[in-house]
């Protein structure tokens with residue numbers, strides 16, 4: 001109960017109002033939330049990270065991509081999705097008719113879990129208020145969760161990505177579609193499996209484009 005009270009207090013402190021908030025200065029607000037992230041000690045991940053990775057992109061984007069957490073390259077440079085998985089994501093974004101700077105990319109946790117392990121529930125819970133506030137400020141048209149753990153942490157669920165990829169969910173009034181994490185595609189062992197996973201991700205992205213009205 002004490003933990004819940006602490007979390008609710010923190011939501012209030014950072015102004016997270018569960019999407020109803022309207023803000024006249026989204027850029028100023030996102031800079032403020034990113035400043036708070038850059039000094040955060042709410043979980044032990046801050047002790048082992050090199051850089052905080054708050055996220056980046058444009059205000060009011062058509063799409064907000066949400067990953068699980070920064071990897072090694074992202075930790076080194078403080079930017080989301082810039083390693084091999086990020087390069088694949090860039091190609092997907094381009095094929096959808098966007099540039100990276102047209103959309104927004106963020107993660108469930110803003111500090112790299114050691115050895116790229118999955119964040120714990122406590123770590124995700126500690127960090128989620130930042131993402132919730134980012135979503136409120138950014139007001140994306142669609143949220144795309146990359147991979148099982150991003151989907152489950154954001155939806156507070158225990159779904160299988162194989163079952164739920166491409167399905168439409170609602171996140172506080174915003175359409176949400178889960179799809180594969182680009183690393184999943186990169187780790188396929190055969191050419192056929194890679195092509196299949198890429199095609200399935202592309203099917204999901206076509207649904208995203210339909211929701212935006214671009215397909």
Ligand code: SF4
Nearest residue numbers: 040042043046111127
């Ligand atoms: S992962 Fe999130 S909650 Fe944990 S220290 Fe980093 S910014 Fe804070």
